[in-house]
Amino acid sequence: MASFLNNMKAMDANRYATKKTIAQGMLDIALLTANASQLKYILQVGEQHQFYKLMLILISLSIVLQVLSGVLSLSLSLLRDCRLHQPEFHQSANIINHVRTGFAFFTTMINLFISAFDSRLPPPQGELLNDVN
Numbered sequence: 001m002a003s004f005l006n007n008m009k010a011m012d013a014n015r016y017a018t019k020k021t022i023a024q025g026m027l028d029i030a031l032l033t034a035n036a037s038q039l040k041y042i043l044q045v046g047e048q049h050q051f052y053k054l055m056l057i058l059i060s061l062s063i064v065l066q067v068l069s070g071v072l073s074l075s076l077s078l079l080r081d082c083r084l085h086q087p088e089f090h091q092s093a094n095i096i097n098h099v100r101t102g103f104a105f106f107t108t109m110i111n112l113f114i115s116a117f118d119s120r121l122p123p124p125q126g127e128l129l130n131d132v133n
Contacts, residue, residue, distance in 0.1 A: 062110045
């Protein structure tokens with residue numbers, strides 16, 4: 001039991017937060033790369049895509065929200081490094097954090113719709129069986 005408590009004390013919260021931030025950044029880059037790839041595909045296919053305009057709008061909106069979220073993250077980081085020790089900046093930091101969280105939520109919802117309307121996915125199994133008959 002004593003060794004378990006010593007291991008718990010040895011866990012560094014800053015190290016955990018750093019790893020979490022790096023992992024989140026990698027996921028953000030992966031999503032941005034996937035959206036760029038989807039945008040390239042939609043632009044190559046053009047008007048032939050069944051949902052061309054919808055996909056173009058959704059992918060563009062997702063990329064814009066991701067860029068804005070990145071800018072807000074940078075401003076929050078600069079605020080934390082420069083002025084967050086001053087109480088008058090706490091409210092603005094909270095607002096920036098809430099807006100950034102909202103952007104992340106809407107980006108996730110938009111990407112769910114993008115996945116739903118992506119025609120590169122194979123058709124459901126039932127449709128393949130109907131084509132055979």
